[in-house]
Amino acid sequence: MTIKTVMVVGAGQMGSGIARVCAQSGFDVLLNDMNEAALQKGLSSMEKLLSRNVEKGKLAEEDKTAALERLTLSSDLKDARTCDLVIEAVVENMDVKANVFSELDRYAPAHAILASNTSSLPITEIAAVTNRSEQVIGMHFMNPVPIMKLVEIIRGLQTSDETYESIKSMTNQLHKSPVEVKDFPGFVSNRVLMPMINEAIYTVYEGVASPEDVDRVMKLGMNHPMGPITLADFIGLDTCLYIMEVLHEGFGDSKYRPCPLLRQYVKAGWLGKKSGRGFYQYN
Structure with missing residues (x-):
């Protein structure tokens, strides 16, 4: 056609x-x-x-x-x-x-x-x-x-x-x-990307490293153009949470469980760049 x-x-x-x-x-x-x-x-x-x-x-x-x-x-x-x-x-x-x-x-x-x-x-x-x-x-x-x-x-x-x-x-x-x-939950892009972002947020939640240092590790150590915490803020934390919930429900696997800190930020209205505040603050 x-x-x-x-x-x-x-x-x-x-x-x-x-x-x-x-x-x-x-x-x-x-x-x-x-x-x-x-x-x-x-x-x-x-x-x-x-x-x-x-x-x-x-x-x-x-x-x-x-x-x-x-x-x-x-x-x-x-x-x-x-x-x-x-x-x-x-x-x-x-x-x-x-x-x-x-x-x-x-x-x-x-x-x-x-x-x-x-x-x-x-x-x-x-x-x-x-x-x-x-x-x-x-x-x-x-x-x-x-x-x-x-x-x-x-x-x-x-x-x-x-x-x-x-x-x-x-x-x-x-x-x-x-x-x-x-047609599988998250397709390829978000099935791979979102668990990485979620795990990065877990490292902040567990006190392993600050958001800045998590991003620095992935940029300088893995050659990522943008750190996963910054990327989450740009995507929107509410969107990240929603996709993780889709993955968790779709596969029924605990490895897709959204980080509690991610949930908390979304409930606080800290959605990332679009709301002016997420893991970082934006003017």
């Missing part, structure tokens, strides 16, 4: 990044969000980042203009009726995603593929709320979307080969590297 028009549902950091990459790659894009302020913020962010790339000589002014002209703002999921692909990028919550997919299934044309940018939730379960489970798939982009090359493509139990091949081809058009992943 040829994909020409894409709707991205959710105008947050991930959604606006996905919309920007799609528009720059020649797709007509509808950026959808029920919150008008979020839509305007997403558009403003895209314009600012594209302008910065023009200033740095990484993008021609006419290419920036063309990308923005391919972008349309939408506040109604019914606009999915014009799309070949819908990529959902809303909050990482199964009930919320299920409601979105149920609505999209009603409005999107019969040929349209419905994709989720979920970082941990089962595609098979998301697909079950639709009448087109063979056309439901996972597209897990990495943050920040315009920079990171990887896209995990997750096949649900009933995802068809045709759907997979269409999404793989489209991912290549975005100049990303697709990796096929089976």
Whole structure:
């Protein structure tokens, strides 16, 4: 199937990044969000980042203009009726995603593929709320979307080969590297990453080392570009906790038990950079 028009549902950091990459790659894009302020913020962010790339000589002014002209703002999921692909990028919550997919299934044309940018939730379960489970798939982009090359493509139990091949081809058009992943909790990226972050938090919880020193060990000793404690703050501690809970529930293995300190910070509202405080403080 040829994909020409894409709707991205959710105008947050991930959604606006996905919309920007799609528009720059020649797709007509509808950026959808029920919150008008979020839509305007997403558009403003895209314009600012594209302008910065023009200033740095990484993008021609006419290419920036063309990308923005391919972008349309939408506040109604019914606009999915014009799309070949819908990529959902809303909050990482199964009930919320299920409601979105149920609505999209009603409005999107019969040929349209419905994709989720979920970082941990089962595609098979998301697909079950639709009448087109063979056309439901996972597209897990990495943050920040315009920079990171990887896209995990997750096949649900009933995802068809045709759907997979269409999404793989489209991912290549975005100049990303697709990796096929089976529908297991956390997929590959977060099944490997989150237990490492959780264990790093345990070393702080147990008094083994300070957050700064844990990060220093991983940066200088393991050549990581960013320490795991800093990375947790950037991802959002609430997101880290939620993914660890998905892993713990999905596998039933105590090695995925979230660190009590992680739970405590989330309950305190210390969610990382987005709240101004996590393991570090941000102004």
